Structures are given as C-alpha cells and as structure tokens.
Amino acid sequence: MDTILKTEKLCKSFSNAGLQQHVIKNMDLEIYEGDFTVIMGSSGSGKSTLLYALSGMDKPTLGKVYFGNEEISGLNNDQLAVFRRKNCGFVFQSIYLLDNMNVFDNIMTGALVVQKNSPELVDRVKELLKKVGIEEDMWKKYPNQLSGGECQRVGIVRAVINDPKILFADEPTGALNSSSGQDVLDVFTDLHKRGQSIVMVTHDIKTALRGSRVIYLRDGGIVGEHRMQDYEADDLAKRRESLQNFLNEMGW
C-alpha cells in the first residue's frame, strides 16, 4: 500500500501557565492509502492532537509531516487551508454544522469553498445525502431540527463532498446514542469499502472494530499496532476477540 501521510520525529507541545506539556513525542508514523486507520489510547494520550497535526489543522512543534511527498508542516495558515480543502475531509464529535443554514446549504457551503456551483455538484450532494439516509424531506431542515445522528451523517456528507484523499474523524460517534452511532459507522464502512482512506480517533471498541489498522498511543508515543481484515459483519465475534486481546495487551 502506498503511504499517503508520514510523520518524522513529530512533536507537539502546549504551554499552559508557563508549563510545557509534551503531548506528542518524536513520533514516526505512516498512514497508508485506502486504509481505515483507527487511533486509540487512554485520555490524554495525544490521539486528537495527533489527528489534528496529521490533518494540517494544527502545526507541529517539531518534526515533519508529509502528505505524499509534500511537506505540510512548513505551510502557513492559508496554505494549510488550501491543502485541507484539496485533500482532507473532517468529521468532528461536536459536528459543527452552521446553525443558520439548512442541511443542503451546509453541505453546499463546504463544497463551494473548493469548487464552483454546478448541476453536477447539486446532484452529487443529493446522491450522497440519500446514501447516508437523509431523505429529501429533511434537506430544508435546520440543524436544530435534526437528531444528533442525522446531523453527524450530514457532517460526513459535508466532509466527503469534495472527494477528499483522506477523511479525518474525531470521535464521530462520541455524542450519539448507540443506534445513531451504528448508522454513522455504517456510512464510514461503506466509504472505506469504496476505497476512501480514513483516519479516525476513538476510545470506543465498537467503533474501532470498523477499522483495518489500530494504532495504540500512550504518553504521546505509539506503543502498539494491530492489523485487521476489512470489516465484514459475519466475522464480528472473531474480530472483536482479536482487537480485545490487543487492547488488553496494551493495558486498555
């Protein structure tokens, strides 16, 4: 598999009230194209920080991040924004839809940042919305008129509308109930099956089961890695057992 993202000696520190907190320490990591990489670890292990550093949302303190052959750690804010809109999609735990826009406009806003308005684009938005189970009668609704799961599915459509090379997700089911969470994860699985590279942060084993590669972090460093076959519903018990064993090994 080709490497899509790579870090070299990645460090990220935060300074809080004069105290330096080293969240990511000298990390070397490769993310492969078409992989569904899941980042796990206990609270404070640096999962989200790593995700944001990988995606160009935040700049590393030291070290380098490569997207393909291009180093993105040296880009300025505007260059990073351009990089993100060309290559990345984001799904957040807190969803962050624009409250003053309806479902359709929320997605269109994400799209129009990158591409021009066209009938093809509109058709694609409609197709994607239908695919994630958001039917036409909901398209004119505002975020506060939707359930959490529905909002997150809209969020995923917004994240993939520009055909990102890589989709980043930070605890996408964290704020959802079990049934909504499963619906959302089905969307991710479906995307992965179609070849979408995904990097997802989670602390939920059910979510992690959907991935093909699990990386475990502790104290800002990678302490283990677990590779799985692509997710199939029928081998769920075996899959769960092997992942559980890995996580037990890691001290989960």
Next chain:
Amino acid sequence: MNKVNNKKAINNLALSGIKVNIKKYLVLIASVILTTLLFSSLFTVGGSMLKEIQLSTMRQVGGSYHSGFKYLCQSEYDQIKDDSELKDINYRIIVGISNDKRLLKTRTEFNYFEPDNAKGCFCYPEVGKMPEKENEIVLSDLTLKALGVPEKVGEKLSFDMTIADETKTYDFVLSGYYRGDPISMAQLGLVSKAFQEKNAPTKQKPLPECGGNDYAGWISADFNFSNSFNIEKKTIALIKRTGIRDDVEYGINWAYVGGKIDPSMAIVCGILLLTFFAAGYLIIYNIFYLNIISDMQEYGLLKTIGTTGKQLKKVVIRRASFISVIGIPIGLILGVGVGALLLPIISDEFVTVSIDKGQLHMNAWIIIGAAFFSYITVLISAGKPCKKAAKVSPIEALKYTEVRGKDGKPKKKMALVVLSLSLSIIVLIGAYAFITGFDMDSYIGNLVIADYSVQDATLDNPGVYDKQTEGVNKEFLDALEVQEGVNEIGNVYISCGAQEFNDETWAKFEENFLSTEFVKKKLENDNASIPDYDVNVDLEYIEESKTIEGNTYGMGEFAVNKLDVIETIDGTDKIDWNKFNSGDYVLAIRCTQDSGESLNYFNPGDKVQIRSHDPKYAKKVEKEFEGKIIERESFEDAPVKEYEVYGVVDIPFPLGMQMYYAFNCDFILPESEYLSLYGERNPMRTLIDVEESCEGKFDEWIKNYTTSVDSSLAYNSKESVVEQYKSFGDMIALVGTIVSVILGLIGLLNFANTIITSILVRSRELAMLEAVGMTGKQQKMSLIKEGFVYFLWTALVATVLGTILNCTLIKALVDGIAMFTWHFTLAPLAICLPILCVLILIIPVVAYNNLSKKSVVDRLRVE
C-alpha cells in the same frame, strides 16, 4: 420554603461575568460614558442657561426673592416677619430717587438695605463695605461712571436726589461699589440707616392712614418660602394668615413664575434629549443584546443548575448597574467639562445677563438629572435583553441561535446597528443643512441698512421694555458732523402711540381694513394662545375707541431711500423726495401677517390726519378704564394736520422700532415736517454711511465714543453683524460638530462592537469553515462583505431619512428664521460614508486577525 439569601451568589455571578469578559464590557462602559456625556453636557448647558435667564429676569426685577410686600409700615413688617412659613425675610426702606442731570440715563433709586437684602438684590458691595455712617453710600459702577466718579472707596461725591418731593444736593463718601447690570430697570444706591432715618424716617402708620404720594420711608419686605412652587398662592395665604391689610401691594418674582423659557429653545432641548436618549438606547441595548446572545449558553447552564429567570434578570441588572457605576461618573465629569466649554459660546448668542455671562451654574439637579437619564437609558436598554435571558428555556439557551434573515445575519440586530449608525449621520445632515442655510446677505440685509446705525442702547435690546426713543443726542450729532469720511447722515425720529382720524377717514378705514377677514384672521392668529379668545371683543374696542395702534416716524432723505416701496401715488416704486418733502404727504405702512399676506391700512391717495404729540400740548386727564379712574396723558388740544398718502412702504427691520404690536398703523413724515408738527426732539436712530477708506478710523472713533464718551449709545455696523454672523454660525457649527462627533462615535462603537461580537460569537463557525478549507483571506472577505451590507443599509437609511429630515423639519425650521435660506444638501454623506466605508473594511480584518492568533483547533474547542 426557606428563603435563601443568594444576594452574594448573584453579585458573584454578575461580577465574574464582567471580569472574564472585561473587553466586552469595556465597550459597554464606553457607550455609557458617551451617553452620560451627551446628557450631562446638555443638562449643564441647559441648566446654566436657564439659571442665566432666571438671573437675568431677577436682575431686571431687582432681586432674587420669591415675593415681596411694598409700602409697609414698621408695625406691619413686625406682623409678618416671624411667620413660620417663611424661609427668610428682610427689608429695605425707600429713601429717594436720583434727580441729577448726569443720571438721566442711569436712573438710580436710593434705599436703606439690610445687608442680606442687598445680597438678594444684587447690590451688596463687591468692593468696600455697606454704608454705616450717615454720609456713606454704596453705588453701582454704572452710576459712578455716569456721575464721573472714579471707582475708589473713600471718594467724595455729591448729586441731586429727590426725597419725598424735595430735591436737594447731598454729599456722600463712597463706602463701596458693585457691578451694575445695564439690563436692570434702575441702578440701586445704598444709604446708611442713619441717613434713611434722618431724611426718610420709617413709616409708623399703614399706607391707607397716611395718604399722599410720598414714597419715602416705606418698608419693602422681601421674603422666600421653602420652595418656589405656587408662590402667589403662598403670598396670598401669608396675607390672610398674618392678618395684614388685604390691599397690601405684593409682587411676585417673574423669574420663578416661568413662561420666560423660549419655546423654540425648549423644543431644541427636547429634540436633543430624545436624540441622545435614542442614541444611548440604541447602542446600549444593542451591546447588551449582543452580550446576552453571546452569553446565552452561560445563562442556559445557570438555568440547568437551578438559577431562576428572576435571578438571571438580577444578574443582568447587576451588570448594568455595575457598568453604570463606572461609566456614569466618568461621563458626568466629561459632560460637565464639555458643557462648561460650550456654555460661553452658546450664552453669547442669547440676550440674558451681562454680568458673569456664560458662567457655569452647577446644581445637584444637573448631576442628578443627567445621571438619572443615563441610568434609565441603561436600565431600559438592558430591559428587553434581560427578559430574553430570563425567559429562554435551559435547553434552548444551551443550543441558542438567533433568528436570522436569509443571508444569515440577525435581522433585528442589523436594524439596530443600521439605525444607530444612521442616526449620527442624519443629525450631522440636519446640523449641516441648518448651518449652511444661514444666508449672510439676507442676514446683513435684515440687520444693516447703512454702514453704521447709532441709537440708544436700550432701543434694540429685546431684554429692555422701557425703550429710549430719543437717544441720539445733539452732542453726538455735533461730534459726528466733524468726523472725517462721513458721506451721509440720516435721522429717524419716532413718536409712539396711536393714530386717530376724523369720522370720514375712520369710516373708510373701517370699510377697507377693519371689517375685512384679514384683520379677523390676524387677531385670531396673534391671540391663538388665549383660550376662548373672542375676536369681536377686540374689534368692538377698536371701533369704539376710534384709535388704532401706530407710530409716526420722521425720516430724512437718506433713511427714506432705504424704505421698501410697495406702491406710490405716481404708480411707481420710487419716492420723489422733493414731492414727498413738500409737507402735504405721508407714507403709510401696510399690515403683514406671519404668513406673509398683507393688507394696506391706507392706499395711496387716501387722506389721513395726524395729531401732534408735541409734549407742550400734553395734559393729564382722568379716564375710566375697566371701572377704575386712571390718569393718562392726552393731546386733545394738540393741532391735527391732514396729509395725503403718497405711498405704501415696508420699513426694513433695522430702521424701525423693533417692537411688535397687533397693528402697526405707522406713518412716515419727512424729517422737517415731522419736527414742525411734533416739536424739536432727538432722533431715535441715526444712519451713517462712511467712505470705505475712512472706515477703520471711524470704527475706532465710534467704538470709543459709545464706550468712553456716551455709553448710553450703541451702534450696529456691517462689520459687527458679520462678526455676529460668524460667531452665531461658529456656535451652531461647534455644537453641531460636537453632537455629531459623539453620536458618530456611538455609531462607530456600535458598529465595531457588533462586528467584533459577531466574529467572537461565530469564532467556532469560522474555525469550522477554516477547517474545511476556507482561507483567512476568504473569511476576511466574507466578513468585509457582511460589513459592506451594513454600510449599504446605513447609506440607504441615512440618505432616505436624512432627505426626509432635510425636506421637512430642517426646511420648516430654516424657513421660519428670517436670515436663513433652506437649500437641499446631503454633503455630510459625502464625508461620512467614505470614512464609514474604510472602517467597515478595517474593523473586521483587525478583529479577525486578532481571533486567528489562536489555532483552528483551539477555536473549534471553544464552547
């Protein structure tokens, strides 16, 4: 249920909210400061001007006491002096009046004053002391000047004084002096108790028992009540309560009765008050509203943990009070300072006092009033947002979003910002249109008809009712004759009174003038303020008396040439001086309504009779008036001469007697004819044209003459009118600019706050957009576009409302003032809009740059 004392918790919540968001509240404090500044400067100027007008009236009346009794004897004074309702009481005793040639223009009354009474009557010596020895006296600087005595304590002087019908020369030593005010009806001289008792002993018997016209020795008691409300009622009650005789003469101080406030000034103050209130409300409401919106999740959280709506209201009100406690005192100090700076400039444009003009008159009410208005503005502004915070349900509050328009901007907030931004521009448009409406030529034309016009100082002084109409004395005219560069001199004489005609003329006058609808309409308009006014009563009175109000002028050729000729007997609009001067003709004035409509009293060719008012024919006659016998001057034995009306003219305002009567059936005779009919007398006014090359020298001479040689004379010159114009224009410009700048600051503060708050509130939204690839440049552009929408709306609203204001209120105001000419202008827009546009481009960029110092992730994490 136990009552919980949660005051401390509420206070903590209120204060901690401010501490955490101090920047947000600084804007609010600044807006409270500006609002208070507007109110307090208005109150300072308004309060001081009112006090100045009141002082001016008091000085005219001669005292600051609420009320007074005249002609009391000692026992009557003793009867009232201990009344418990009186706050204070003291007295003076009338001694005599000046009867000295030098004091003809400076009438001086002599009294014994109790020291406190002297203070209340504005004549307590500022230099020296009250008179104690018999020959000691205190005089005003004006009396001293008229007497030619230097202002020096210990100076010996003597003059003629009439005491009880006996005129004698008295010798005095000056024990002190004070600054006299020329607007006072009479100057006061203070003699000692010893002098008074010797020459005008205090009366011991009540007036009705004494009889006669002897005023000397009577006590004038002046007193104050605890407050100035209903002083007439209180005075009458005092008469009844103390049992003093019912017919005691009492005087109420007009200064406390009111009615002296110029209605146009009251309207201007009212408009300013409302504008300031609206401006203050708009900004404070808007900022509070935005603050509450941005804190809505905090309020939701507080509600989820059990805080009641009432407690949330208290939190908001505490915050409002806290910012008021900081903002109002600062605003008061600044406002009083601005007011004090403006006061002399504004006061200068009004005829009030001449002593301590433009002085700051602070009192607690100015401070309390301004603070009260500001606090009320804050409370009212906080009221609605406060209700909003209290009403919202916890869950709604937690995920609170505003109601927005199609473009995603909150509609109501936008309307408020646009209104507050527009308001300052609209006020500026109004002020500018007013200032530029000032028409120098028409102003000069209205006030100056010759290079110079010399008259008695009282003549054109609207504050003086007792005008001297024969003020231009021979000494001045002689001195004028020998001045270099004087081209022309024109005298204007006047005899005030009424016109009477023979039966034939009266019948014609009645038919052509009195019986017309025009006259009815004029009387009704003039008396519109009198309830149940019956025009027929007045008409019947005129018809019965067969006289009509009207002055007779005498004018030389130079002055006649300045008249506005309407029509003449020759059918031209020119007066043939030689024909007019033949002694057979008279010019008649026409009657003009406020609306500009006019009607001739007499037409060219009509015959009129003019009776001489030569003092040598004057005699006293007793006449019954409203059931009483009154004594009046009659000229019934004076000769009457018939003239033919040569033409109908208007007398330019600066040429005539500047007094208003219902009817001015004035006639103008040639100078020589006038003097032969009315007898030799001094002119009312002398017009002078001077060669341009000699103007500077002449100006110096006349200035010196009217100040050092004869201060009773005053002069108007083209130069002084231009100066006056400039200072008047400058005053309007200054006040207009200050008000506009403050309102502009409020508008900009509001705009900046709206944009900044909107960016802060939407920081996560913006971060999200940045996360999905929107660059900073794109975001700034979007914010600038948003600001530009505000700008476009502001331009539209300011243009539309400014145009409406300009074409209605300003037009009405400007057209109502003689020397103003209205013309349409929106020039301030051309100045303001580019500035606003630049700020609209800068503020979002600065605010965004500040925000983007934090990483996208940090901004996304902000709840």
